[in-house]
Structure formats: C-alpha cells, structure tokens
Amino acid sequence: MMKKIYSSTPIQSVKVEEVGPSEKKLAYYGVILALCVIATKLYFLNEEHIKRFIFETKLITYEQVVTDGEIMLTYAWKTSIRYSRYWISLLCGALVTYFTWLMVYLDSKDPGNVPPSPFSPKQKYSYIPVFHLNYAFGLLMGILVASFCYIKGFSLEY
Structure with a gap:
C-alpha cells in the first residue's frame, strides 16, 4: 500500500498568463x-x-592572358635557374645513390635478402647489420657526387 504524505502548507497554484x-x-x-x-x-x-x-564585368583580352602567362612563366624559369646550383646537385646525388643501390640489389645472390636492402623488413633474431656496407657505399657515392657538383658550381646560369 502507498502512504499518503501530507504537507503542512497547502500548495498554491500560480496562474501564468499566456502571451496572446x-x-x-x-x-x-x-x-x-x-x-x-x-x-x-x-x-x-x-x-x-x-x-x-x-x-561589374571585366573582359580580359587574349593578349593580356598571353602576356600574364608569359610573365609568370618567365618568373618561374628565372627562379628555377637562380636555384639550379642546389637542385641540380641534389638531383645528381640522388640519381647516383639510386643507380648504385639498384646495381647492388640486382647483383646480390638473393635480391633484397643477401645483403638485406635498407627497405626490406627487419628480421627479429638476426645479427646481420640492417644497413649493409654495399648500400652505405651507394649512399656515400651520392653524397660525394652532390658535393662535387655543388663545389664545381654546376648550374643552368649562363
């Protein structure tokens, strides 16, 4: 059975007027x-x-488009020539490293495993050095070629 709870003060209802x-x-x-x-x-x-x-409608003539494109192309070409001493050196070094690693990879007994390439998955219990000396030589050759090109000043400037 439910008990009825009586309060000592009567509950007064407040009448709220609704907005019309x-x-x-x-x-x-x-x-x-x-x-x-x-x-x-x-x-x-x-x-x-x-x-x-x-x-406002702005009509652009074909000559303006050609001129603007020519100006942009000239700026891009001048910028690439200005920094060609750096990017040609880096490109030559990267290409020498790539081709040396490719020769080592293809000349190995079991390509990718003997000697292990720097990108092959690591063996858990192997004591073989991860970065083999042949690949280190390729990386060294790339660094030497890049520094040689930079010192000699190979660039596209004339």
Whole structure:
C-alpha cells in the first residue's frame, strides 16, 4: 500500500498568463523591422562594393592572358635557374645513390635478402647489420657526387 504524505502548507497554484497572438505578432514584426533596418544600413555602407561585385564585368583580352602567362612563366624559369646550383646537385646525388643501390640489389645472390636492402623488413633474431656496407657505399657515392657538383658550381646560369 502507498502512504499518503501530507504537507503542512497547502500548495498554491500560480496562474501564468499566456502571451496572446497579437503580442507574438507584434514581436515578430519588431524583429523583422530591426533586420530590415540593419540590412538597409549595411547595403548603403557597402553600396560601391556590392555594385562592383554584382554588376561589374571585366573582359580580359587574349593578349593580356598571353602576356600574364608569359610573365609568370618567365618568373618561374628565372627562379628555377637562380636555384639550379642546389637542385641540380641534389638531383645528381640522388640519381647516383639510386643507380648504385639498384646495381647492388640486382647483383646480390638473393635480391633484397643477401645483403638485406635498407627497405626490406627487419628480421627479429638476426645479427646481420640492417644497413649493409654495399648500400652505405651507394649512399656515400651520392653524397660525394652532390658535393662535387655543388663545389664545381654546376648550374643552368649562363
């Protein structure tokens, strides 16, 4: 059975008056009017920018496109020539390292395993050095060729 609990003070109900439809409509109209005022002010403050954005059409001639492209290509070519001393040296060193490693890899008894390539998966209980001397020699040759090209000043500048 349920026990009834009585309180010593009686519960008073508070009657809340509901907002009528006319007051809600008035609030909505006020918000809409405020938004219209803000939008109008923003439009008149930025009228030039809006008209230029919407109505201005800029026609570009073919000669301008060719000239702009030629200027950009000339700038890119000059920049690549300016730094060619660095990237040609690095490219030559990387290519020598790649071809030396390729020769060692293809000349080995079991390619990738004897001697193990630097990119082959590591064996858990193997005491074979991970970076074999043949591959280290290829890396050393790449570094020497890159430094030789840099010291001699190989570049595309004339």
